[in-house]
Amino acid sequence: MLLNRSERNFPRVIIIGAGFGGVEVARQLKNKEVEVLLIDRNNYHTFQPLMYQVATGTLASDSISFPLRKMFKNQNNFRFRLAEVLKIDSENRMVRTSVGDYDYDYLVIATGATSNFFGNKQVERHALPMKSVVEALNIRSYLLQNLEEAVLRKNASDRESYLNFVVVGGGPTGVELSGAIAEYQQHMLKKDYPELSTYEMKVFLVEGTDKILGALSEKSSRDAENYLKELGVKTILGTVVTDYDGNTVTLSSGEKIATKTVIWGAGVMGQMPEGINPELIQRGNRIKITPQCQVEGEENIYAIGDVSAMITEENPRGLPGVAPVAQQQGSYVAKHILNRMNNSSSEDFKYFDKGSMATIGRSRAVVDIGNFHMKGFLAWTTWMFVHLVSIFGFRNRVVTFVNWSIKFLTKNSGIRLIIHRYERPASEPSTADEQSSAQDN
C-alpha cells in the first residue's frame, strides 16, 4: 500500500485541511515526484463564500461542497484520509490522527479558521456560528423553525423574539447574510406564512466599528449600508454584543433586543492543531510564519491561509483572511517544496490583491478593484460571474446557475427544508412560559 513507508521512493507531503489553501497545494503537486496525503475531517471541500446562501436556502449544501476523492480522481500521487488530527509531532516528523499516525517529509498546515467569540462563553453557547456546511444547515433549519413557532403564537408580543433576527459582524459574511434574510422577508415571508405580516419580522446587523465592510472602500461601505437600508435591515454601528442568554441580546449601548436567533459572524480565529510551539501563536490564534510561509524554526512545516499570520512591515496585522491569500500561499508552498527538492531557492511570497466584493440581495452588490468601484446591477452580475467560475466542479456550476436564474426570475425560489432539526442548548429560565403561550386551535 502506498502509505507504507518502506515501499515509497518519493518524499511525502502531508497537507492538513482541504480548504482553498490545502486543495491548491495538492493540485499544484500533480504529476510531481512527491506523494501527497491530504487529511481533513470532512470528505469534501467547501466553497465558503457561498455558505450564506446555504444558510438562507438559495443553494443546497451539495452545490458548495465537492467530494475530495472525486476532485483528485485523476491525480495518481494523491491520497486522502478522513480523520481528525490529534497532534503534530515535529520531533518525529509525524502527524498523529484519529485513524493512525503518518510520517511526513514536508507538512502543510492549512486548517483554516473557526468562530471567535472572544471568550464570551454565554454568547458562544447560544449564538449560531457559520463556519461549516453543517452550521449553515443548522441556521437554515433554525430560521424556519422559528417562523413555525411564531405562527403558533396569537399575541404579537409572544411572536417578537421568534421574528427578530440578529446578525453580528459587518464583514462580507454578516452583510450578505443579513441581506439574504431581509430579502426572504420582503419577497417570500407573506406567501409562506399568511398568518404573519412582513413588518413583524426584523433583521438587525450589529457591527463593532463605525462602518460595515471595513476592508472595502469608503464608497462601497456606504453603498452597502444604503442597500441594507433599502431591504429594511437595521444596521447598528459602533456597538458590540455584550451578552446573549438565548432570549435577549444585550448590546454595549445598553439596548436589548428580544430574539431567539443571533448569528455570529463577528470574528474568526485559527484552528490550531496540537503540537505547535506556543511562542509562535499570534493574535487571533494564528501561527507566525516566515515570508516563505514556513513555521518559524521548522523549515519542513508550512502554514498557510487563515491559520497563519505573515507579519511584515507592510502588513503588521498579517494578510486578510480571504480565499485568494490561502490559494496564492498554497500555490507558493507547492513551488517552494519543489524548489527545495531541486536545491533551488525561492523568492519571498507576495500577495496579489485582485479586489473585494460583496452582494446584498437581488441586483445589489459592491465591487472594489484597486481604486475602481462598481455597484448595482453590473456589480451584482460581476459578483455572480466571479463566484460561478470559482466554484469547483462543472455540476456545481450548472446547478448553482440554475438556482440563481430561477430565483431571479421568480423572486420566490428556495430550499426551505428542515431536514435535520436544530436544537439549541436549553436556555435556563422562561421555557415554561413560552410553552404555555403557544395556543392555537
Next chain:
Amino acid sequence: MLLNRSERNFPRVIIIGAGFGGVEVARQLKNKEVEVLLIDRNNYHTFQPLMYQVATGTLASDSISFPLRKMFKNQNNFRFRLAEVLKIDSENRMVRTSVGDYDYDYLVIATGATSNFFGNKQVERHALPMKSVVEALNIRSYLLQNLEEAVLRKNASDRESYLNFVVVGGGPTGVELSGAIAEYQQHMLKKDYPELSTYEMKVFLVEGTDKILGALSEKSSRDAENYLKELGVKTILGTVVTDYDGNTVTLSSGEKIATKTVIWGAGVMGQMPEGINPELIQRGNRIKITPQCQVEGEENIYAIGDVSAMITEENPRGLPGVAPVAQQQGSYVAKHILNRMNNSSSEDFKYFDKGSMATIGRSRAVVDIGNFHMKGFLAWTTWMFVHLVSIFGFRNRVVTFVNWSIKFLTKNSGIRLIIHRYERPASEPSTADEQSSAQDN
C-alpha cells in the same frame, strides 16, 4: 387567526401526512369552500421514488424534497402545521398534536408507511431503513464511511465486511438501490479509492420469494435479474434474513455474509396514529377502509395510501402500496367531501393502474403497461421522463435533469458527501479487534 374556530365559516378538513395522498387531497380542495389544515412532522413533501438516488449520491436531498408552504403558497384556504400527531380523538372530532389540538369536520389520515422488520429487534437495531430523506442521507454517509474504513485496513480479510453491501428485499426499492450501488462500484470505486479493487466490493440482493419485482410481469422480473447480474449484483432468491448483529448477516439458508451494511427494503407497515379502533387494523398495520375510503364506522374520517387497506373481492390483500394509489385516493376523497357538502353521493373508488417500472442503472430498465413490456434504453428513457414530470417543482425538475445528464455523460458524477456522519448503534462484541486492525502508515 384562521384557525380560531369561532371566526371561520367553512368546514375544516384536516389532512395528516404530506405524502402523495395527503398533498393531492389539499390540492384538489383549492378554491373550494373548506379550510384545509395539513399536518406533517416535516415541512416538505418527499418524492419517494427517487429516494434511492439520494442514498447513492446521484441526487441531493433538496431535489426530491419540496417545501410544503411554498407548494401551497397560492392556495388561500391552506394552512400548515409542523407537528407530530399524538392522538386522533374522534369522539371530540379533535386531532391532538405536539403543538396543540385542532378540531376537524373531516379528517384524512395519510400517514404512509414505515419499515417493517417483522418483529426482528436485532435486525431492526442494526439494519438501515430507507423511508425518509434523513434515512437516505444516513445511507449515503454510511456507505462512504465504510469505504473510508476499508482503506485503512491492510488485510483483505479485515476489509471484507466493510466492502460487502447487502440489500434486503427484491421490490423496486431493493432492485434500484442494489443496481445503483453496483454502478458506483463499476464506474467510480477505483477512481475514488485507488487503494481498493473493484472486485473486492460485493453487492448482494436478498429476496424472500423466488423472483425479484414480484409485482411486475414474469418477463420484467427476468430482465431485471439479468441486468443486476450484468452489474455484478449477487441475487439470492427464496431466502430471508434471520439475524444480523451489525457484523454478520445470517440467511435462512444458513449462509453467513460478513457485512457492516444491511439496507432494509423488505417490508413496510402503516404508520398508525393513536386513537384508531384496534379492530380495524389489518395485516401490515393498515386501517380497513370502505370502498369510499372511509374508516369503517367513522364517516368523517378517511384513510388513504399506504396506511389504508381497501379489501375487496378483486383485491383480497388490498391495493398495492404505490404512489398512484395514494394520489388517486387523495383526489377521490377531496371530491367525496365536496359531494357530501352538496348532499350528493359518490361512486365507489376505482384504481386505474397505469403500469409499473423499475430502473437498474444506466440504460437498463423495465416497464410494464398492461400486457405491454419494454426494456433497455427505451425503457430507461421512459422511466426518466415519467419521473422527471412527476417531481414537484420546476427547479427540482431542472436540477434533477442536469444531474442525470452529467451522470450519463461522465459516468462519474455524484454527491458523495458525508455531511452528517452516521453512527450505528454499537454492536456488542468485537469492536476492539476491529480497531486494532486499522493500521496504516
